[in-house]
Amino acid sequence: MQMKSAPHLLNEDRAEFERVLEDALRNAQDRPDLAAIGQRLNAAQLRTMALTSTALIAAEAAAEYEHYVKIREETRSAAAPTVAQDSVMGTGESAERGAGLAAVIAVLAPVLAGTAAVIFLLIGYSLRMLDPVPAIAKSLVSVGWFFGALAAVAMTVAGIGLLLTALRNEATQVQAVEVVAELPDEVARAKDAWLHALLERGILPFLQASLNDPSADPTSASPPRPVGRIPKVGYSGPNYSSPNEGATKGQRPTFTSPDFSSPDFGGPEHQPD
Template structure:
């Protein structure tokens, strides 16, 4: 037998073993499992009298065997994951091309014409203000002076040029916005996206009808799955159990000082206290008559 196509059994039926479910698809498997547990046939079987697994035990056992259960919908899953990979590759290529195109457009757009459309109105209106100020000043001095009339006319022409340049810039911005808005965003292949959505729905249907529901029905009367047991901690000894003895403690040995509370110079051997009473002698008095 070819190593790439090993065989496994699901409810006694041999079938091709597919690669494990991807981590991103396991939440979908769990969601479809919850829907299958709410199916009418499963609910009726769970309510039937007799020894059988409950809903939570069935759910745990199916999740632990997710790769084996999902093998019944192998062809739909392979088709779905293949289309999804193609869509992601197409999106990545389109985003890369779009980034390059945007960069080239930005480099080309920063040319003479855009700068001219921005600077022309500003320069034209600044020149118009200066020309009109000078022209009307000259006309105020001498109304018949031809130079004054020419300067005023030049000022009004500058205003018109600025308005025309501003209008051209606004029209260019509108055309650019309309062009960008009508273009399809990068990375969106409508047909391929529809194919991926259809393949995903087909996998969900096959996973529910051909994989999960038969597995649930086939394992109602089976043994429950053994969940991993947590590591046990050592229990403390029972103080009330027979044969248990508490630890013995003894107080440190102390020796009291000697009878009189004194020791020798080294502080080890008690010795008797020695006292000597002070000597007193009565004062000598003489009779004053004898004196």
């Protein structure tokens, strides 16, 4: 596959690439083909070379990655309207059920009780300034303090209601995120196929080629350069060279012109009898 046709890894999938790379380096002692790690190149240098050649390695599993991304996007697109509809329905039903009570407790009750308290207290204390003090002044002050206490209680209940609503919405949101985080079976299978191909056809051959590359200098101050390609095992292209390609360059075949002389012609000194 040509490098220009290899898809670039999405940011959300780079962590998976690094995880598979770390697992391969961590379990290198279990693979004889990676037994040379630590002799010329250590795990840190191989990790640096692999990360700088992410596109090259990912291209070896491009088909599986394209299939995985396609299935994942289709699943997300199909699940998005359902999740949004459920969220809107749940929010709408909760809002409709609690709209009347929440509005009265959170807005109307404190406002009305506070307004009544202010009015009755102002009138009551104003009447108490008169001489003689009207008998109704004491009753108005008592009613004003009653509405003041009622306003305080209403504000407390409204605050508790808002706190409970916030906690309930947070729990619902966390539960929705956990449900979305669970991959469907088809997406999980596509992901496993991509990770397997990435390991077997991309990362492991790249590590082997890096260990066998004599140009990689482990003593250099700069990171080792990335390997130019990943070797293909078990396949060699057909030989299209001509049979005479190995001949000395510039050498031309010699040709002898045919003899067109007559068998009876031998020159003037040889006349026929």
